[in-house]
Amino acid sequence: MQKNGLLGQLIQGLCCLPGVGPKTAQRMAFQLLQHNRNGARLLAETLLRAIDEIGYCRECRTLTEDSLCGICADSSRDSSLICIVENPADVWIIDQAAVFKGRYFVLHGRLSPLDGIGPDELGLDILEQRLATGSVNELILATSSTVEGEATAYFIGELAGKYHVQASRIAHGVPMGGELEFIDSGTLSHAFNGRKQI
């Protein structure tokens, strides 16, 4: 059982998956080879196709195999409402929750001048062009609640103001079913500052 054999290479290859270390990779390799070669073949072929075909939507910059993603191509969605997110994964998660029926715009990061990530790296020039057309009524800022995420939201809010487009920030606070004793102080402070009259 040499480490440089094909089995060793497969175990090493599986380690490129996030959250998978050598032990888990071992278990995966043996499980696939012994019990699920069909599933493994389908996975490998889908992965190759995905790597070759999936690019970015020309409108919202999310991951898609078409030049225009399913959401941007869906004429039943409200194109005057744009949700700004940091990653394609955020689009996937918000869309699964089915709470939002507008369009998205993916930044692929957040403003971080020290790392050389400015407005142009986030595609804000493209967003600005869209705002300038006057077709957008509201931007919903769903960037993360980190310092950079807040700064990015603030920057985009200013940009929206310049074109008299309304901008809103998603609410931050105690999650549904969250017990107060397990909530961190940052979230608690958000929850108290953002309290609503009932």
Place this chain on the structure above:
Amino acid sequence: MQKNGLLGQLIQGLCCLPGVGPKTAQRMAFQLLQHNRNGARLLAETLLRAIDEIGYCRECRTLTEDSLCGICADSSRDSSLICIVENPADVWIIDQAAVFKGRYFVLHGRLSPLDGIGPDELGLDILEQRLATGSVNELILATSSTVEGEATAYFIGELAGKYHVQASRIAHGVPMGGELEFIDSGTLSHAFNGRKQI
């Protein structure tokens, strides 16, 4: 972001990995597509090659891409000492511990008459032929310590006795660094019954 798109297919494909549910598969798909397409391509290609090329060693029945695995082909290993294990994964793990310098024999299961798994399904006819040649001095039985594993070990022990080959069972007891308060009663009973004079 349609579920039946290529991205959705990739997420579904990743769910065939053991221990990976929809949330983890989502995270893996986005991570690979956004940050590690080269690693993903290498993984997919290695997986396809492994599925096509990896079969079973004609001597010890472990997983290998050659007709004779690296261990059986290694003439420096003691071929008179055979360690009997249930799965190819056990060969990999024992060999990584580098405590054993003999050969292996993989059963691919354990005796379970109710499931229709008898001696022939475990390749014990092949093992018996090897014992009959007189080239084997000792069998080390490393089957699992379940009822079926113990029964399988007992059965193979009897077989060895028929050909006057020594058979031994690996020790079961408290693992190194194991704290007694976290050890189950079955293991403790093994540890007491298998105690050694010091």
